[in-house]
Amino acid sequence: MTVMTSQEILVKYLLRLADTTLILGHRLSEWCGHGPVLEQDIAMTNIALDLIGEARNYYQYAAKVENKNNSEDDLAYMRDPMDYYNILLVEQPNGDFAHTIARQYFFDVFHYLLLEELQQSKDKQLSAIAEKSIKEVTYHKKWSGEWILRLGDGTEMSHNKMQEAIIDLWNFTGEMFLMDQVDELLVKEKKGVDVAKLQSSWLSTIKAQITEATLSLPETSWVQKGGKQGIHSEHLGFILTDLQYMQRTYPGQTW
Amino acid sequence: MKNWPLWEVFIRSKQGLNHIHAGSLHAADAEMAIENARDVYTRRNEGISIWVVESKYVTASNPDDQGAFFDPANSKVYRHPTFYELPIELKHM
Numbered sequence: 603m604t605v606m607t608s609q610e611i612l613v614k615y616l617l618r619l620a621d622t623t624l625i626l627g628h629r630l631s632e633w634c635g636h637g638p639v640l641e642q643d644i645a646m647t648n649i650a651l652d653l654i655g656e657a658r659n660y661y662q663y664a665a666k667v668e669n670k671n672n673s674e675d676d677l678a679y680m681r682d683p684m685d686y687y688n689i690l691l692v693e694q695p696n697g698d699f700a701h702t703i704a705r706q707y708f709f710d711v712f713h714y715l716l717l718e719e720l721q722q723s724k725d726k727q728l729s730a731i732a733e734k735s736i737k738e739v740t741y742h743k744k745w746s747g748e749w750i751l752r753l754g755d756g757t758e759m760s761h762n763k764m765q766e767a768i769i770d771l772w773n774f775t776g777e778m779f780l781m782d783q784v785d786e787l788l789v790k791e792k793k794g795v796d797v798a799k800l801q802s803s804w805l806s807t808i809k810a811q812i813t814e815a816t817l818s819l820p821e822t823s824w825v826q827k828g829g830k831q832g833i834h835s836e837h838l839g840f841i842l843t844d845l846q847y848m849q850r851t852y853p854g855q856t857w
Numbered sequence: 858m859k860n861w862p863l864w865e866v867f868i869r870s871k872q873g874l875n876h877i878h879a880g881s882l883h884a885a886d887a888e889m890a891i892e893n894a895r896d897v898y899t900r901r902n903e904g905i906s907i908w909v910v911e912s913k914y915v916t917a918s919n920p921d922d923q924g925a926f927f928d929p930a931n932s933k934v935y936r937h938p939t940f941y942e943l944p945i946e947l948k949h950m
Contacts, residue, residue, distance in 0.1 A: 639883060640882075640897075641883060641893035641896065641897055642893075644893075644896050644897050644900075645892070645893065645896040648896050741895075744892075745892065748889070748892070752885070752889075
């Protein structure tokens with residue numbers, strides 16, 4: 603790894619948070635107009651907008667720290683997949699409603715724990731963003747958690763679909779708790795979160811809910827990783843093609 | 858999801874005001890109805906409190922009775938408290 607300045611490290615840390623929330627927000631927004639019922643269609647787009655709003659805060663801050671004359675839009679619309687640092691879980695396809703719920707619930711519980719810690723950050727801007735977002739995420743977690751219960755403890759078909767989604771996405775959850783040099787340096791500066799320490803609390807919350815929903819967690823501990831370092835699954839390229847089309851085709855275009 | 862019942866949603870916009878009918882929506886049960894109402898009817902800061910009631914529990918007056926029910930109130934001007942002289946000190950009536 604080349605030596606990074608502390609400024610570059612903070613930017614990378616911010617981009618990881620920004621990209622993760624942006625990509626999940628974008629994924630959820632793909633449900634717009636296709637939700638299983640109108641009310642849930644709106645629920646998902648609300649959550650999508652919360653996540654994209656949170657992403658904007660990180661991008662704006664990253665652009666400021668980076669100090670290279672990039673705007674939040676340049677950061678979101680002009681970077682290629684290998685320069686995106688979101689975790690792999692959030693770029694996984696929506697699949698059926700159960701897959702969307704599993705992905706969301708796994709992330710929401712993590713997201714909540716992360717923001718809880720990030721509120722304590724010595725970086726005032728980061729702690730302010732966390733404080734603002736945690737209210738929204740409290741609702742996200744409640745929403746996806748209830749769907750886990752309803753689908754898991756619902757009909758035989760909904761139970762099977764929910765169980766399958768949990769199995770399919772499980773290997774992507776471990777990456778949330780992996781630390782690397784960037785994380786460690788920010789933890790040392792008391793600005794970042796030691797995500798490895800969140801894992802046991804995450805697991806016990808998830809386990810309780812999954813068990814109550816008459817579902818079970820896979821035994822495997824294999825972790826699919828790479829997103830935080832810019833190594834992605836095949837899906838991210840397609841997402842960015844959609845997401846960045848307008849700015850790539852008409853650079854600088856505004857409403 | 859096709860057979861989710863219909864719910865009527867009432868929103869109180871701020872402390873001290875009444876809950877006012879905002880619309881209706883589908884939900885599997887009361888808890889989901891409250892959350893759906895939150896997502897559908899309070900996205901633009903419309904409320905601080907939500908009531909939901911399953912639509913089947915609302916009894917409505919019969920439109921055919923409209924004449925008998927409501928027309929007689931038309932010509933009862935004396936039912937409006939407009940014949941009182943208000944003291945000058947009363948400013949907000």
